[in-house]
Structures are given as C-alpha cells and as structure tokens.
Amino acid sequence: MTDDTLLSARGLNLRFGPVPALVDVAVDLWPGEVLAIVGESGSGKTTLLNVLSGRLRPDDGVVWYRDPAGKLHDVHAMPAPKLRALHRSDWGFVQQDPRAALRMGVSAGGNVGERLMAQGLRHYGNIREQAIDWLRQVEIDAARVDDMPRTFSGGMLQRLQIARTLVTHPRLVFMDEPTGGLDVSVQARLLDLIRSLVARLNIAAVLVTHDLAVARLLAHRIVVMQRGVVVEAGLTDQVLDDPQHAYTQLLVSSVLQA
Amino acid sequence: MTTISGYNFAYLDEQTKRMIRRALLKAVAIPGHQIPFGSREMPLPYGWGTGGIQITAAILGAADVLKVIDQGADDTTNAVSIRRFFAKTAGVATTTRTDAATVIQTRHRIPEAPLTANQILVYQVPQPEPLVKLEPSRAETRRMHALAEYGAMHVRLYEDITRFGQVAISYDYPVMVNDRYLMAPSPIPAFDNPKLHQMPALQLFGAGREKRIYAIPPYTNVRSLDFEDHPFRAGRAPHACGLCGSDTSYLDEVVVDNEGGRLFVCSDTDYCETRRDAGHAGDAA
Numbered sequence: 001m002t003d004d005t006l007l008s009a010r011g012l013n014l015r016f017g018p019v020p021a022l023v024d025v026a027v028d029l030w031p032g033e034v035l036a037i038v039g040e041s042g043s044g045k046t047t048l049l050n051v052l053s054g055r056l057r058p059d060d061g062v063v064w065y066r067d068p069a070g071k072l073h074d075v076h077a078m079p080a081p082k083l084r085a086l087h088r089s090d091w092g093f094v095q096q097d098p099r100a101a102l103r104m105g106v107s108a109g110g111n112v113g114e115r116l117m118a119q120g121l122r123h124y125g126n127i128r129e130q131a132i133d134w135l136r137q138v139e140i141d142a143a144r145v146d147d148m149p150r151t152f153s154g155g156m157l158q159r160l161q162i163a164r165t166l167v168t169h170p171r172l173v174f175m176d177e178p179t180g181g182l183d184v185s186v187q188a189r190l191l192d193l194i195r196s197l198v199a200r201l202n203i204a205a206v207l208v209t210h211d212l213a214v215a216r217l218l219a220h221r222i223v224v225m226q227r228g229v230v231v232e233a234g235l236t237d238q239v240l241d242d243p244q245h246a247y248t249q250l251l252v253s254s255v256l257q258a
Numbered sequence: 259m260t261t262i263s264g265y266n267f268a269y270l271d272e273q274t275k276r277m278i279r280r281a282l283l284k285a286v287a288i289p290g291h292q293i294p295f296g297s298r299e300m301p302l303p304y305g306w307g308t309g310g311i312q313i314t315a316a317i318l319g320a321a322d323v324l325k326v327i328d329q330g331a332d333d334t335t336n337a338v339s340i341r342r343f344f345a346k347t348a349g350v351a352t353t354t355r356t357d358a359a360t361v362i363q364t365r366h367r368i369p370e371a372p373l374t375a376n377q378i379l380v381y382q383v384p385q386p387e388p389l390v391k392l393e394p395s396r397a398e399t400r401r402m403h404a405l406a407e408y409g410a411m412h413v414r415l416y417e418d419i420t421r422f423g424q425v426a427i428s429y430d431y432p433v434m435v436n437d438r439y440l441m442a443p444s445p446i447p448a449f450d451n452p453k454l455h456q457m458p459a460l461q462l463f464g465a466g467r468e469k470r471i472y473a474i475p476p477y478t479n480v481r482s483l484d485f486e487d488h489p490f491r492a493g494r495a496p497h498a499c500g501l502c503g504s505d506t507s508y509l510d511e512v513v514v515d516n517e518g519g520r521l522f523v524c525s526d527t528d529y530c531e532t533r534r535d536a537g538h539a540g541d542a543a
Contacts, residue, residue, distance in 0.1 A: 080405070081405045084405060084407070088409075103413070106413055106417055107420055109420060110413050110416050110417050110420065113413070114410070114413050117409040117410075117413060117416065118407065118409025118410075122412070122484075122485050122486050123486045123487055124485040124487050125487050127416065128420075146420050146421075
C-alpha cells in the first residue's frame, strides 16, 4: 500500500460453511484505475466485491479506504451510518440487474435524483436539471426524463442505473457484471459509455465480470480468481496475452475467437 | 349519564394504563419517535379509534372534560359513541365546546379554535409509519428513522410535482418533528399541518392495530416536507361556509339534492355553531 492507494485489502478470508469463498486475498486500487475481477461462476468474484464494499463482513482480514482528506478508514470497523453515507456519496454500486437497483414505479428523473435528495438537496428545479444532464451523458433522450423505467429497454435501464449512480460524482464505483444479460451490440455500446465516463470523470472502479473481453476493454489491471484464491494478478494486457497460471491459460484459451 | 358498575375507572385496568403512560412518557421525551406498546382489545373495531381511546383512557382523570370529534364533527356515530363510552365508564363530564374541553380525542381534524396549554389533543392513527408506502420492511424503516435517512420521502414529493405540478398529498402529509423524526400526522388534511407547529397543547398519537404511540410535546417545531422552489401550501376549498360564512375554515362539500346542488360547510361543527351564535351567517343560512 502506498500513500495514495484508494482502496486496499489484506488477508481477506471468508468461508460459507465448508466452502472457502475467499482465501487470503489481497487487493489494491489506485484513484482513477479500473480493476477487473475475473473467474468462473462460484470462484468468489461477487463475494470479494461485497466484502470490499462493506456489504459482507469477512471472517478475517481488513479493507482500508482513503477518504478525500487522505484519512484511512477500516471499512468493516466503520459505524453503519458512516458506511451508508459513504455508499450514498463517495461510492457507487452498479448491479447486474437494473430492475433490482432502480425504483421501477418512479420516473427516470426521480431515480437519478434520489441520491441528490438523500444528500439533502431540496431544490426541485436543480435536481431535475441535473437529472436531465445525466440522462444526456448516458445517451438517453432528455425528453424521457418523466417516463417510467418499465418503458425502457434493458440497455437503457442499465444506462439509467449508471446515471443514478454517478450523479453524486463518486470516486469509487463497484460494478457487478454490468453488461450481463444484454445482447452483444448493446453490450458494446454500454462498454464504450462506461469507458469514456470512467476516463473523463477519473473514477476508480472495481469490476466483476466473467467476460474476458469486457475486462480487456475496460480494465487497467486484472485479478484472476479460482475457488476463492487469487491465482494471478497484473496489468490486463500482460495477464491476458501472457497468462502464467494454468487456470488463467485455460480461461484465455476457452474464449471463442470470432 | 349514570356510570356502569363492574369496570375500572375509564374501562382499562390500572396496570394497562400504567403501561400506556410509560409509552407516553417515552414518546414525549423523543418527539415524533414511534414507541411500541401492548395494545389491548377494545370494545370497538380496529379503524374506529382503538389507539386513541386507549390513550384517552390512560390519561383521563375524574375532573377532566372530554370532547370527541370525528372529521371535525361532534355529532357523528364514532364521536358520539366514544363520548358516551367514557361518560359511562369514567363518569367524566363531556362537552362539544373546544374551549371547555381539557382532553380532545380527534379523528381527521384539528379544531379551528386555537388550543391552549391546558388541553391535550389525542389523535386516532390508522398508519403510524410515514415511510410504509416507500419501504415495506419495518426493520428497514426503523433503520431509516435511526439514521434519519429520509431522502426517499422526497422522491415521492418529486414524483408528485413531476406528474401533477404540485405535491398531491392532501391528507396525512408527512412532517419533520423537532428537525429529527419524520412523522405521519394521522389523516388530518394538509390544511391542518401548520397548526401542529409550536402548538401550546400536548399532542398524543395512538395507533391501536399497529401498536404504536408517538407524541409532539407543546411548543415543538413541526415542519411539513417541501422543496425550496415548491414550498408547502395548505389547500382549502375556495368557498365560504354556507352556514356561518367563514372563509378561513376547512370546508366539507355536501351534496344537497339530485340536481348537482352543493353546500360547503365548516367541517368543525363547534366552530361553525359558535360563529352562528355570534351572529355570523352564510349564504345558505
């Protein structure tokens, strides 16, 4: 860990009964960096994401977060109100299923504005203006600000979830399979959007995916997991072009070449 | 009216009253915070005021003068029955006059006449949880109250302004009590919300089915939720009372014939009578 590390985890261990979900995992994340966690189903990717974001408590180990003032916080020793406040402001969480994250009975503008209102903004005009601005940034027509999310397509819903998450300008975003369940052309467009937003706003992101193409496109660094163990970590190109561990080699070779 | 024998004073036994008073003390100590209590079966159905009637029973003394109103009226079934209930079981004096009462049990209204520090207002509450339509889990709403996370309530107001151009909550309009707890003021019209603020009288809220008691102590800040550019406004039918001519009181709309005839009258019957006795008259009088 260096002086400017944004998020740093050491010695994370977690078992679900007899199943080891995390075995002595260490992860570092620097500001503006995108870290991909890859591996097959059940390898502990999402568990690691939940532990890093404070949603799930590990049996052992520590997660440090550095706030904008440079002070370090132990995420799992934080009082619940502070952690929730962090999730509302400095952090963001993008889920695989946007329907679970959005309020489906509330208009698109209301969904985007919710985090602003939770932060204490009480000016309707300003909230609406910011919501419209963010809809534009995720390439949703501003005229749809008052429409219900149920009238949106799957790709639009995911972009709406991203707008809703980024509206408070978080420094760190956790993404759990953001392109899962979308068809390939929609995926490509969404990946392009995420890449440009993350670069422009200098957001650090932890991205869970089973899709190596997604990791290659978005991530600066990559962590490969198998049965709760980090088997390989390094720069994305380095890991994907020259895999050292047998499991990584298997993963890379099993990608279909179009 | 003669009292009936075989019951304790004001129907409830002393242990139960003591339990309710303990909950009331906690409620007054934490304005707007919901306190659970062991709600009892009462000889009237849920939704008719079982919470309010238990609070009234617990605070009533032999010297008290009781007034009961339902939608502002003293002469509706619910008001008449509860007034008779306490006249029979406690032998207390009852009245329909707001200024003569020491305890006023109410459903859906706050009297028009200003209340004083010598009076207690007891509300009947069907749903004490203001967040219930936004968050179905009680465990989660308790957490939201504990952390004062009330952003979701503003999402509801935002949606109303987006769809209707204004906040469309006409009754049970959510309020912040003492700048800390979000509270459902029971189904009083939003028109009555400003009266909650800095009221000299003690205000007690009882929800019998939901088993919750909460309170607003005298002279407490109570603020209706709003946006800076869409401030709270208390709505009222744009008419004068047909009987007493008041153009400031809250009005009920009454259909009077089959030709679409309408009469607007004060919902507070005591206020209307007092004004008529003083010589005021409306168009239909």
